[in-house]
Structures are given as structure tokens and as C-alpha cells.
Amino acid sequence: MNSAVVVFPGSNCDRDLATAIRLVTGxxxxxxxxxxxxxxxxxxLIAIPGGFSYGDYLRSGAMAARSPIMTAVAEAAGRGVPxxxxxxxxxxxxxxxxxxxxxxxxxxLHFVCRTVGLKVENSQSxxxxxxxxxxxIAVPVAHHDGNxxxxxxxxxxxxxxxxxxxxxxxxxxxxxxxxxxxxxAQGNVLGMMPHPERVVEDAHGGTDGRRLFEGLLEAVxx
Amino acid sequence: xxxxxxxxxxxxxxxxxxxxxxxALEGLGFGGVQDVRAGKLIELELADVTSEEAIxxxxxxxxxxxxIENFRIEQVESAG
Numbered sequence: 001m002n003s004a005v006v007v008f009p010g011s012n013c014d015r016d017l018a019t020a021i022r023l024v025t026g027x028x029x030x031x032x033x034x035x036x037x038x039x040x041x042x043x044x045l046i047a048i049p050g051g052f053s054y055g056d057y058l059r060s061g062a063m064a065a066r067s068p069i070m071t072a073v074a075e076a077a078g079r080g081v082p083x084x085x086x087x088x089x090x091x092x093x094x095x096x097x098x099x100x101x102x103x104x105x106x107x108x109l110h111f112v113c114r115t116v117g118l119k120v121e122n123s124q125s126x127x128x129x130x131x132x133x134x135x136x137i138a139v140p141v142a143h144h145d146g147n148x149x150x151x152x153x154x155x156x157x158x159x160x161x162x163x164x165x166x167x168x169x170x171x172x173x174x175x176x177x178x179x180x181x182x183x184x185a186q187g188n189v190l191g192m193m194p195h196p197e198r199v200v201e202d203a204h205g206g207t208d209g210r211r212l213f214e215g216l217l218e219a220v221x222x
Numbered sequence: 223x224x225x226x227x228x229x230x231x232x233x234x235x236x237x238x239x240x241x242x243x244x245x246a247l248e249g250l251g252f253g254g255v256q257d258v259r260a261g262k263l264i265e266l267e268l269a270d271v272t273s274e275e276a277i278x279x280x281x282x283x284x285x286x287x288x289x290i291e292n293f294r295i296e297q298v299e300s301a302g
Contacts, residue, residue, distance in 0.1 A: 059287055066284060095287065102289045105238045149235065149290060174236070 001220055003029035003045040006073065006089075008064045013050035013087065013197065020197035021047060024213035034067040039076060044220050046073055050087030050142070050195060060103060060145040061091030070096050082126050082216060083189045087143055090181070090191030099184055099191045100158070101150030106143070107174020113142040115206070117169035118180055118194060122162045125183055127190045130215030136169055137208035139194040146193040148175040148182075158182055166192055223270050224298040225277050229286045230261035261291075 003021050007014045014031065022028045029047065030040045039046065054063035064070070070092075077083045077098055085093040093099045106112055115138050120131040131137065150158070155176055158164050166181035173193070181192030196209025231237050237259050244258040264285055266277065277295050286293040 058284070062284065062287065094289075100289075102287055104236070104290065107236065107238050109238050109242055147236075147238070174238070
């Protein structure tokens, strides 16, 4: 599978993400710079990494969401190409309007950096097919603005349509209904605050993130 | 011309920063503070022909995240 990792000034999980994708797919992703206006042809997965794009100026993800490459990302997402946004990538996707809601300052105001429990709420998506519904996994978070908020109607809709992919098993950052990751209506865009790319090898202390990439590879190939 | 854009959280949206400021004020002994909401002030230096609608478009497209924030535009006449 051909994949692309979008790199903004201030991205800092881009190489971890590329390593995880290469490990699972056997092929290194194209690293696409924010000023590029096109993705490589036949890109089968777009990954938007964590970090502090543009220094989190204005709002986390706000500047990155308006950078040139995002027009191509939105166009590809509209065609059904899977888009995975992790941490700052999730913030970018909400700011770009590809996912609903917003990620606000953590309710406790502290930067939270630890491994948290996640419950897989929906194992029917492109991204979660290798997990079991209701399964609990351990994945690290590292963020200051991970407090997911949306109006109650949007939250009800997300839950009703099975678009909550992951939920925290305990309190982490104040997120509405403990939401850690959500899908778009078509199911091909996932945004999540935890970092699955940081738990793909035994040396990481856990491998619970690996199945996200494996499941995705299988789903895309199918 | 100059315009000031005030970006504030919508009513009802939790404002952890405002809350922290509130606690700090209380810690300093200032009584009678009932609530604190923090926002942003963005000053724009603009060509004189810039319409209010154009500024509002800047707010909707970038300066404010209208999912959680409101904006208010104040146009300031430049001197001379």
C-alpha cells in the first residue's frame, strides 16, 4: 500500500508514524510537505502526525488546517481515501472541518503524558477491524489540548452512528463522554488523541497500537 | 484602517484557562470575582477599502473556530 505522511513545520511524530507504517505495510510512506499541493498518485492512506504544527499558534491545528496540502487531503478524503490523524493530526482534522467538534485545553490545564486505557467502541471501521468491540487496550497520550468537545446533538449523533472509535476508560483530559477518537460519517477519516504509533514493537513496552495499522492494511487491501 | 477582532468562547463552553485565572485571583485575595472568561484580541491593519464582510470572512475562515468561539469586530478609524 502506498501511503503518505503529511509534515508541517513543528510536526514531531512524523518519523515515528512513518516507522510504524513501514513496519506494518513493508513500504516507507511518502513524506509530504505542507506546502505541496498534491499527494503522490495512488496514495492509499494519508496519515497526519502529532506534534505542534506552527507552534500551536492561534489554536492547535488551526494554521496547519489551512495549509496548501490540506486541499488535496480533503479532496482525497472525499474520494474515500483513509485519513488517520493522531494527536495534533486530530486537531488539524477538526480545524479543517473533516471531523466535527473541537479539541480544547485539557480540563485540568496540565499537559498529560502517560499510557491510558482505551476501550474500542466500534470494531467495524477501517481502522479498528483488528480489534474486538469492547476490548481494552493501552496506548500513550501526550497532549495539552485533547479535551474533545462538541454540542450534545453532535455527540448523540456520533454515538448513535457508531462513530466513536475509542473512549478513555478513565478521566484523562475532560473530553465529553470520554471520547478519545472519532470517525467521519463515511468512516474513512479517523482522528484520535492517543498515539498508536508509539506502541507497535515489543521494545515500546506494548504493541496495542500495531493492530490499528495491520487492520487498516488488511481493510484497504480487501 | 484598523480593526480589532475579539474572539471569545461561546457561552456554556468550559473555559479551563478562565477558571485558572479565577482561582489565581482568589489566591491573591481579590474577592467578589464571580466568573472569568479568557479570550483573544487580534488587531488587523487593513487597506481602507476592506469591508466588514471581508473581516467577518477572515474570522469565519481562520481567526475564530466557530464550533466553540464567537467573534466580534470593532473597526477603528486610523488617525490621519
